[in-house]
Amino acid sequence: MEIKTHLFASIDGYLSTPEGWPVQLAMPTFDPRGSHxxxxxxxxxxxxxxxxxxFLPALGAPQWPWPGLRVFVLTSTPLPEGTPEDVVTASDPERLLELMxxxxxDGDVHLVGGQRTLDAFVGIGAVAELGIITVPRFMGGGMRLSIDGSAVRSWELRSTHPFPDGCVKHVYTPA
Structure with a gap:
């Protein structure tokens, strides 16, 4: 089992728009189930x-966003009523990693986000692969890829893959 990401970020380093929407929604070609x-x-x-x-927006979604996947949530606060019983929680990344x-x-774990969760798992050396799809847009604001004050970490580029709409996937592994 390895923890991997498949995150979208604007070319100026934002995961979300200034309004809080995921940056990939700025791409008219994005299909949440079948693209990129x-x-x-x-x-x-x-x-x-x-x-x-x-995690919380998934509870009110018309469809469960992670069908067939075991869900793990890094949180120090109990999840609300209506949370599926098989969702696993822990308040620190080391403990959640043990539970995973x-x-x-019999496969990998997709680190969905956000920036604090990414920072927590990168911080304990648990992210095996950092996949970032660069969206060819400047957002000018929103949630950044990293938290201010995050430790400097080195990554090695393993592969790149361009998409017809100008997005490019970069895959990095820890240096």
């Missing part, structure tokens, strides 16, 4: 990990 290599990426995943703020490893997953 997401189906191929998810084919190898058996779990998804995220923070509370990423103990879940017997």
């Amino acid at each position: 290599g997401l189906p191929e990426f998810l084919a190898g995943c058996r779990g998804a990990v995220m923070g509370r703020n990423t 490893r103990g879940a017997g997953l």
Whole structure:
């Protein structure tokens, strides 16, 4: 089991628009179920990990966003009523990583986001692959890819893949 990302970021480093929407929604060609290599990426995943703020909107969604994936949430606050019983939570990344490893997953875990969850798992050296799809837009504001004050970390470029709409996927591994 490895933790991997498939994040979208604007060329000026934002994960979201100034209004708080995911940056990929600025691309008219984005299809949440079938574009930008997401189906191929998810084919190898058996779990998804995220923070509370990423998880909560799923509870009111018309469709569960992670069908077939075991869901893990990094949170220090209990999740609300209506949370599926098989969702696993922990308040620190080390403990949640132990729970993911103990879940017997036969595939990888998709680190969905957001920036604090990404920073927490990068901070403990648990992210095996950082996949970032660069969206050819300047957002000028929103949620940045990293938290101010994050530790400097080095990554090695493993591959790039351009998409017809100008997006480019960069895959990095820890240096």
